[in-house]
Amino acid sequence: MINWENLNCDINKASKDFEKLKVKSTSIEPINPRNEFIELRQKLIKARDNIFEAYNLDKVNKLDYPFDLLFGLEVYQILNEDIGFANRVATNDDVWRYLSIYVIPDIVHSRWSLNADHFYKISRRIWLKTIWWYIHLSWRGNKKDTYEILKNNSTDTILQLVERPGIGYYVEMYRELMLQYSTFEDKSRDLFRRVLKLNTARLLTISPELVEGGLQGYVSDLFETVQNRD
Numbered sequence: 001m002i003n004w005e006n007l008n009c010d011i012n013k014a015s016k017d018f019e020k021l022k023v024k025s026t027s028i029e030p031i032n033p034r035n036e037f038i039e040l041r042q043k044l045i046k047a048r049d050n051i052f053e054a055y056n057l058d059k060v061n062k063l064d065y066p067f068d069l070l071f072g073l074e075v076y077q078i079l080n081e082d083i084g085f086a087n088r089v090a091t092n093d094d095v096w097r098y099l100s101i102y103v104i105p106d107i108v109h110s111r112w113s114l115n116a117d118h119f120y121k122i123s124r125r126i127w128l129k130t131i132w133w134y135i136h137l138s139w140r141g142n143k144k145d146t147y148e149i150l151k152n153n154s155t156d157t158i159l160q161l162v163e164r165p166g167i168g169y170y171v172e173m174y175r176e177l178m179l180q181y182s183t184f185e186d187k188s189r190d191l192f193r194r195v196l197k198l199n200t201a202r203l204l205t206i207s208p209e210l211v212e213g214g215l216q217g218y219v220s221d222l223f224e225t226v227q228n229r230d
Contacts, residue, residue, distance in 0.1 A: 047074035072131030149182035
């Protein structure tokens, strides 16, 4: 089993080793994960290849939200508690920096080129971290149902959700929020942003599970309040 607690990849080390990555004609070098991560790399590469084949992504000029969603679902399923991965591990940026730079830099590069912000530099923008949390905060118990409620969103939806304060708290509330959001035809950036902003303000004084109607009632009221202000 992978010893997640033993990873040391602070931002200084990540910066130095990120600069060593070189893009070749058909690969990125060096890719030398520790032995305990080789099997994980193989699973993630296979997942990537399956997505590319199923959705003909080899032909697209630039990967975007559909790949974020599809690969995020695979990452979430592969990084599960069976290999010791849990919420506590997911809050550790050392883990995401290590996976990005040493384990699957080629996959990260295929999405963001050699953009340091999405590899390691800006915590809230580390791509693997954001797509894992996006799926975690939206999870419906299986990949199929989770895909269905997220398929009409955008990259901006990921950023809006994951960059909000309190990530990791009220997970069930966020899952209810994402479920209800999927029922709205209005997928504008403004609606989602305003609902999340109102939620952040209300969480300072309200426990969602204690309001009338519980989490479902609390989330419904968020959307109703925002819409009534229009």
